[in-house]
Amino acid sequence: MDAVDEILAQWNRERPDLDVGPMGLIGRLGRIVHFLTREMDKTFAEYGLTGASFDVLATLRRSGAPYSLSPGDLLSTMMITSGTLTNRIDQLEKARLVTRSHNPDDRRSVSVLLTPRGLATIEAAVTAHVATQKRLIALLSPDEQAALDPLLRSFLAGIAARASG
Amino acid sequence: MDAVDEILAQWNRERPDLDVGPMGLIGRLGRIVHFLTREMDKTFAEYGLTGASFDVLATLRRSGAPYSLSPGDLLSTMMITSGTLTNRIDQLEKARLVTRSHNPDDRRSVSVLLTPRGLATIEAAVTAHVATQKRLIALLSPDEQAALDPLLRSFLAGIAARASG
């Protein structure tokens, strides 16, 4: 009888006509992700980052040398709007973790490049982040983790199929 | 090879020292919840609500007649700060979906009460919401849903134990 079960019990009492089975699954998913996000944010904060700024730096870092992508490239892999990305890059530029430079061949487009300081920050932060994720996922046994993985893949595949179809 | 696998492949190339197994699980969880949230928000919007305002109305509704709780009661079941809750109640009051009244016995405390209009709104919205959740969860087969449930329970139990211990 966890916190989600208590909510479902209330609905059962008040609205017995509702089938709240799906609400249990989705509610638990939401709470789990909420907790994981909060814990991971603590690690980011140790490096002066937020989840948002980490995402940008990590996307640049994992794209490989020279650690440079256009805002458009970043947008395509990060589920945010263009205005949000402009703001994130502004903040990172102020913190001297990235620089913007204009492409002389197409002056509409911009390159966002990790500075040496930005590279050092993300190298350290991602190492700590992976350690945090390892610690968090250890709340499940290895068997449970192995059982969960294909279910999440299937769920996400269903979503991808829906989004494109 | 889904979008999360592509991210993991990039990290494997750039930082083969990192164990990104946990990142796969956590990344998929995050994406699934992000998608589910966006879809559920569409249903809320049909009733003039957001996820935030739905949460307040639903908490009042499932508490049972007379559909009245103090901000403190609401806070204890909704993972938000007191300032956020004040703002949510302000918005709902403007929309005439709830009213505030002061308790004569303890003038610090306040009762937030569903108006008839608020009750009618949440009755309809929660019915539609449950239908949306049923549709979304159908991306998994019944067997997959049955397999997922105990894993999420176990994960959330681990979190609850950690949070309290």
Added chain:
DNA sequence: TCCGGGTATCTTGATATCAAGATAAATCGC
């Protein structure tokens, strides 16, 4: 050449959120 349409990025205005602290009222210890 020049215009229309498309592309890449940024700006604007409105909201929602949080952290920290303010306010007001109740209660506790003496």
Added chain:
DNA sequence: GCGATTTATCTTGATATCAAGATACCCGGA
């Protein structure tokens, strides 16, 4: 009783986000 502490809620100031539209530039066709 009376000051100090605790409790319940709200306020303030900063930030992040989004939707919609503005800006600046490129390109293809007449």
